[in-house]
Amino acid sequence: MSSISIKNITKTYEKGKVLALDNISLEVKSGELFGLIGPDGAGKTTLFRILTTLLVADQGQATVAGLDVVKNLWDIRKIVGYMPGKFSLYQDLSIEENLNFFATVFNTSVEENFHLIEDIYVQIEPFKKRLAGKLSGGMKQKLALCCALIHQPKVLFLDEPTTGVDPVSRKEFWDMLDRLKTRAITILVSTPYMDQASRCDRIALIQKGKILDIDTLQNIISKNTQLLLAVKGEQRFRLLNDIRAYEDTLTCFAFGEENHVVLKSGREKVDFLSKYLAEKKHKGVEIKPIEPNIEDTFIKLMLESENTQ
Amino acid sequence: MKVFFAFVKKEFWHVIRDKRSLIILIGLPIVMMLLFGFALTSEVKNSNIAILDFSKDQATKTLVERIDQSQYFTVNKYLDSENEMEGVFRKGQARLVLIFPQNFENDLSKDKKTQLRLVADASDPNTANITINYASAIIRDYQNELNENKKLPYTIEMETRMLYNPQLKSSYNFVPGVMTLIMMLLGAMMTSVSIVKEKEMGTMEILLVSPMKPIMVLVSKAVPYMVLCFLDIILILLMAVYILEMPIQGSLVLLLAESLLFIITTLSLGLLISVNVNSQQVAMFISLVALLMPSLIFSGFMFPIENMPLPLQVMSNLIPTKWYYSIVKAIMVKGLSFEFVLKQTLILAGMTVFFLTIAIKKFKINLEA
Numbered sequence: 001m002s003s004i005s006i007k008n009i010t011k012t013y014e015k016g017k018v019l020a021l022d023n024i025s026l027e028v029k030s031g032e033l034f035g036l037i038g039p040d041g042a043g044k045t046t047l048f049r050i051l052t053t054l055l056v057a058d059q060g061q062a063t064v065a066g067l068d069v070v071k072n073l074w075d076i077r078k079i080v081g082y083m084p085g086k087f088s089l090y091q092d093l094s095i096e097e098n099l100n101f102f103a104t105v106f107n108t109s110v111e112e113n114f115h116l117i118e119d120i121y122v123q124i125e126p127f128k129k130r131l132a133g134k135l136s137g138g139m140k141q142k143l144a145l146c147c148a149l150i151h152q153p154k155v156l157f158l159d160e161p162t163t164g165v166d167p168v169s170r171k172e173f174w175d176m177l178d179r180l181k182t183r184a185i186t187i188l189v190s191t192p193y194m195d196q197a198s199r200c201d202r203i204a205l206i207q208k209g210k211i212l213d214i215d216t217l218q219n220i221i222s223k224n225t226q227l228l229l230a231v232k233g234e235q236r237f238r239l240l241n242d243i244r245a246y247e248d249t250l251t252c253f254a255f256g257e258e259n260h261v262v263l264k265s266g267r268e269k270v271d272f273l274s275k276y277l278a279e280k281k282h283k284g285v286e287i288k289p290i291e292p293n294i295e296d297t298f299i300k301l302m303l304e305s306e307n308t309q
Numbered sequence: 310m311k312v313f314f315a316f317v318k319k320e321f322w323h324v325i326r327d328k329r330s331l332i333i334l335i336g337l338p339i340v341m342m343l344l345f346g347f348a349l350t351s352e353v354k355n356s357n358i359a360i361l362d363f364s365k366d367q368a369t370k371t372l373v374e375r376i377d378q379s380q381y382f383t384v385n386k387y388l389d390s391e392n393e394m395e396g397v398f399r400k401g402q403a404r405l406v407l408i409f410p411q412n413f414e415n416d417l418s419k420d421k422k423t424q425l426r427l428v429a430d431a432s433d434p435n436t437a438n439i440t441i442n443y444a445s446a447i448i449r450d451y452q453n454e455l456n457e458n459k460k461l462p463y464t465i466e467m468e469t470r471m472l473y474n475p476q477l478k479s480s481y482n483f484v485p486g487v488m489t490l491i492m493m494l495l496g497a498m499m500t501s502v503s504i505v506k507e508k509e510m511g512t513m514e515i516l517l518v519s520p521m522k523p524i525m526v527l528v529s530k531a532v533p534y535m536v537l538c539f540l541d542i543i544l545i546l547l548m549a550v551y552i553l554e555m556p557i558q559g560s561l562v563l564l565l566a567e568s569l570l571f572i573i574t575t576l577s578l579g580l581l582i583s584v585n586v587n588s589q590q591v592a593m594f595i596s597l598v599a600l601l602m603p604s605l606i607f608s609g610f611m612f613p614i615e616n617m618p619l620p621l622q623v624m625s626n627l628i629p630t631k632w633y634y635s636i637v638k639a640i641m642v643k644g645l646s647f648e649f650v651l652k653q654t655l656i657l658a659g660m661t662v663f664f665l666t667i668a669i670k671k672f673k674i675n676l677e678a
Contacts, residue, residue: 052518054676082518088511092326104315
């Protein structure tokens with residue numbers, strides 16, 4: 001059964017001038033941890049706001065827990081938990097006060113649903129008298145998650161919950177989401193970080209208001225049959241430009257120390273590439289075949305999508 | 310109901326923890342009352358007067374003494390010639406020069422008729438008028454004393470009474486004015502800013518995705534400010550009665566009830582502003598420029614509305630402060646009862662309903678522009 005169902009949603013801003021979402025369709029199964037992955041400006045927040053009834057789509061329908069986001073607006077607002085991308089709790093209220101306030105707003109009490117937030121709350125409980133504005137990024141996220149969970153929502157919307165959070169807190173946050181899954185809460189989470197896709201049951205790659213692919217991370221990557229080469233060298237920037245200028249190069253992108261290269265001829269004419277680079281007097285050049293990762297795949301899908309336009 | 314109280318409690322926390330708004334809420338009424346009460350008075354007291362006496366006899370001496378002893382004047386300088394007059398005015402050493410001609414007493418006793426001249430600095434026309442009137446009154450008193458026991462052919466004796474404010478205290482005018490302005494400022498500005506703050510901070514986004522109905526959000530935002538504004542009214546009245554010694558002639562309950570109505574009017578104006586703007590600065594700007602200015606001009610507190618051109622007089626009817634100001638004056642100063650302020654009350658109530666209806670209608674239940 002679908003917990004979230006999106007059919008042909010299109011949304012524009014400024015009277016149609018800016019296209020934020022372009023005919024998007026998506027199904028999220030009940031109890032699934034679903035990741036919406038794409039760079040800033042891809043349309044993630046717009047989609048979240050449509051699903052949380054904050055915005056109205058120009059075209060298309062969407063339902064959350066079987067309820068229409070336009071017609072059943074007030075019913076949806078009772079059963080969803082929403083954590084906006086920007087920290088949106090009261091900075092001048094303490095942890096405790098924020099939590100109690102949001103519990104009351106949703107007609108419940110902290111005690112009633114404490115079991116849901118217990119293992120998250122215990123981590124911030126020592127600071128419960130501290131004002132929310134004075135918390136660290138990681139603690140703010142935990143508090144925001146507690147506040148979004150306190151009314152036992154059926155569907156949880158987390159818009160970029162790990163942006164601006166340190167790697168340790170980020171990992172902890174995903175561990176918490178794993179535990180929430182066992183409580184039959186459907187979670188839709190967005191992030192610009194590709195490396196976090198592995199924590200989701202399924203992901204949708206989104207770019208410029210279009211969905212590039214929807215599948216499990218493994219399937220998305222295994223569908224990518226690119227023959228990739230990792231090329232390392234001493235002068236990284238010159239190396240990148242020289243490879244891009246090489247006639248047999250299809251694509252070349254920098255990934256940290258390495259350049260991920262796809263040649264038009266596949267992997268058969270690697271020797272010509274190394275000869276070319278030697279002619280250009282590059283030192284310490286290493287070329288080795290690699291398997292594509294999610295970022296390679298995202299870039300590939302993105303280029304394909306741009307080419308079809 | 311529980312949600313409502315939780316919201317109100319939260320709102321009080323905001324106010325109490327924000328020192329600036331707390332200072333504005335408590336400090337502003339106190340400062341304004343003290344300023345108007347003791348510093349910015351429109352009463353003319355102890356004006357400097359210069360004397361140019363060509364006669365220097367008993368009569369002129371008596372008159373000058375009387376003028377000096379009155380609370381309105383202080384004799385500052387004795388001049389010797391008319392040429393000095395200009396200098397005295399230029400240097401601001403006197404607002405008024407009193408000139409006695411030669412043989413003042415002689416003419417008075419022999420010819421039963423003499424003249425004197427009052428020259429005023431009319432660069433401030435109001436003060437010039439007032440000082441001239443005060444000086445004339447003192448001189449008239451003296452003249453009446455001379456005429457005592459004498460039968461004059463024709464006399465019209467004037468007996469004037471200053472009703473409602475026999476001592477002509479300016480507090481009778483400014484206390485209602487300060488009440489009006491403070492309520493307008495705090496009620497409208499604080500409410501609008503506090504709602505817009507929720508939008509700016511993003512908390513409105515979470516509140517919208519909750520079962521809380523928009524009207525509930527608006528009402529619970531407004532209630533704490535209603536309480537605070539009401540406390541301010543009580544604070545102002547206490548200061549008026551005990552520090553400025555201005556009695557409340559009419560019913561206190563009626564005055565407080567009318568004040569509560571006006572507070573609700575200003576709150577609904579604040580709500581109306583807040584649903585239409587998205588930043589705290591704009592909200593503050595609108596409340597200050599679009600509300601405070603007209604309130605100041607059209608309340609009748611600073612400038613008499615009857616003297617304005619007709620279009621402005623008509624316009625003044627649209628300003629809520631005008632009606633509240635006249636209600637407060639009627640109850641506090643004249644001691645009138647409810648039936649005399651019924652019209653103003655109905656107008657205020659009508660305006661409140663109007664503002665509130667628009668505010669609630671325009672309150673967005675989502676983030677759509």
